[in-house]
Amino acid sequence: xxxxxxxxxxxxxxxxxxxxxxxxNGMLLYVGSTVFVCYLSFGLRQFSADSGPIWNALLWIIxxxxxxxxxxxxxxxxxxxxxxxxxxxxxxxxxILAKIVYNTLLMLLLAIICFVFxxxxxxNPVQDIPMFLLALLLGAIGFSTSLTMISGIASKAAxxxxxxxxxxxxxIVPMLLMxxxxxxxxxDGLNRGAxxxxxxxxxxxxxxxxxxxxxxxxxxxxx
Amino acid sequence: xxxxxxxILAVVLLIYTVVGGMLQEVPRLAILNETIRNLYFHVPMxxxxxxxxxxxxxxxxxxxxxxxxxxxxxxxxxxKVGILFGVLGIVTGMEWAKFTWGEYWSxxxxxxxxxxxxxxxxxxxxLRSSFAEQQQRARISAVYNxxxxxxxxxxxxxxxxLTDSLHPGNGGNPGFNSYDLDSRLRMVFxxxxxxxxxxxxxxxxxxxxxxxxxxxxxxxx
Numbered sequence: 001x002x003x004x005x006x007x008x009x010x011x012x013x014x015x016x017x018x019x020x021x022x023x024x025n026g027m028l029l030y031v032g033s034t035v036f037v038c039y040l041s042f043g044l045r046q047f048s049a050d051s052g053p054i055w056n057a058l059l060w061i062i063x064x065x066x067x068x069x070x071x072x073x074x075x076x077x078x079x080x081x082x083x084x085x086x087x088x089x090x091x092x093x094x095x096i097l098a099k100i101v102y103n104t105l106l107m108l109l110l111a112i113i114c115f116v117f118x119x120x121x122x123x124n125p126v127q128d129i130p131m132f133l134l135a136l137l138l139g140a141i142g143f144s145t146s147l148t149m150i151s152g153i154a155s156k157a158a159x160x161x162x163x164x165x166x167x168x169x170x171x172i173v174p175m176l177l178m179x180x181x182x183x184x185x186x187x188d189g190l191n192r193g194a195x196x197x198x199x200x201x202x203x204x205x206x207x208x209x210x211x212x213x214x215x216x217x218x219x220x221x222x223x
Numbered sequence: 224x225x226x227x228x229x230x231i232l233a234v235v236l237l238i239y240t241v242v243g244g245m246l247q248e249v250p251r252l253a254i255l256n257e258t259i260r261n262l263y264f265h266v267p268m269x270x271x272x273x274x275x276x277x278x279x280x281x282x283x284x285x286x287x288x289x290x291x292x293x294x295x296x297x298x299x300x301x302x303k304v305g306i307l308f309g310v311l312g313i314v315t316g317m318e319w320a321k322f323t324w325g326e327y328w329s330x331x332x333x334x335x336x337x338x339x340x341x342x343x344x345x346x347x348x349x350l351r352s353s354f355a356e357q358q359q360r361a362r363i364s365a366v367y368n369x370x371x372x373x374x375x376x377x378x379x380x381x382x383x384x385l386t387d388s389l390h391p392g393n394g395g396n397p398g399f400n401s402y403d404l405d406s407r408l409r410m411v412f413x414x415x416x417x418x419x420x421x422x423x424x425x426x427x428x429x430x431x432x433x434x435x436x437x438x439x440x441x442x443x444x
Contacts (some may be wrong), residue, residue, distance in 0.1 A: 153350070153366060156354075157350065166349055166350075170340075204377070216366045216369060219362060
């Protein structure tokens with residue numbers, strides 16, 4: 001029952017996104033221009049050994065801002081009438097889980113496009129690509145889980161776009177630090193066992209965040 | 224007497240902490256020297272902050288189960304006192320770090336984590352102020368409070384253990400071990416933790432009673 005609801009809601013979000021492509025195209029352009037601005041202002045093309053951490057940190061900062069912008073609209077774009085309609089036909093748990101899954105898909109797509117474009121423009125020092133992609137996957141899941149809930153909270157308040165940034169950054173920092181460390185390990189081509197700690201911690205944080213969102217969203221939804 | 228014994232206890236413990244902490248014999252350790260007395264002021268701040276923020280979260284959960292103004296007021300006042308303790312903890316820690324590590328801020332994982340933890344609660348205060356309607360403000364900030372506390376736990380308890388820290392017990396268990404906390408320190412340290420925490424609870428108690436009275440006054444006017 002819940003699963004059917006979730007699948008239906010994801011489908012609805014995908015169709016909606018497909019019909020109004022401007023939002024997705026906007027995000028693509030945002031990623032593209034940010035990467036290009038970074039390329040122009042940092043001049044990292046001549047890659048040296050000590051610019052590795054900068055390369056890595058810059059990629060994650062771009063991804064962070066992209067995800068805050070992309071996910072912020074997940075509740076703000078819904079108008080009042082449609083929310084009321086959902087309220088009468090589906091359960092809140094279905095709504096939050098569907099939004100999380102949909103945002104994860106969106107973030108994953110954006111993250112991969114961003115990484116490919118970034119590596120293309122600024123050079124690619126990553127030695128262990130599969131591990132790096134795993135870090136991107138975990139990043140997409142982590143960002144979308146915590147930001148979806150935050151966007152639900154922020155959309156209820158006045159001046160929600162500033163609030164979105166204030167509320168989400170501190171919550172997301174632990175995740176970001178783990179991700180940066182893990183992707184740095186992948187960049188240097190370290191033994192995969194070296195990232196196990198980070199991987200497990202990230203999974204644990206994600207579990208906590210999803211569980212808490214699942215429990216708390218019904219209260220948020222009621223207003 | 225039966226209702227305010229703990230306030231007397233708090234005062235006695237804090238007098239003991241200040242007098243005993245300043246005058247009592249402490250172990251002579253290199254680098255630390257006399258600054259080890261800061262143990263009675265810096266560390267209890269964090270114990271107190273965690274406990275008071277826990278109270279805040281408990282009242283937020285109580286609010287979601289049973290929405291009364293009282294639960295909301297206590298949750299908010301406890302969060303504010305938690306912030307106060309956090310700020311004092313950071314300031315005393317920075318002072319201590321200047322004398323022992325040489326810098327006010329030395330990019331230590333625990334310093335960073337506590338700064339981020341404070342940012343989370345500043346965001347909570349900003350979030351609260353952006354609602355006009357009382358019930359909506361109470362409910363949504365309760366949701367954020369619980370969510371933020373869940374995010375704070377990995378930040379304060381898991382991440383610092385994964386990285387090296389200048390704090391004692393780095394890399395492993397950050398608690399105190401017998402080798403660096405001898406029994407003379409314990410004699411003041413545990414009463415200090417209890418005393419500061421009780422003081423925090425006292426502040427929350429007074430503030431929330433005051434807020435409740437103000438609320439009642441505005442309702443009747």
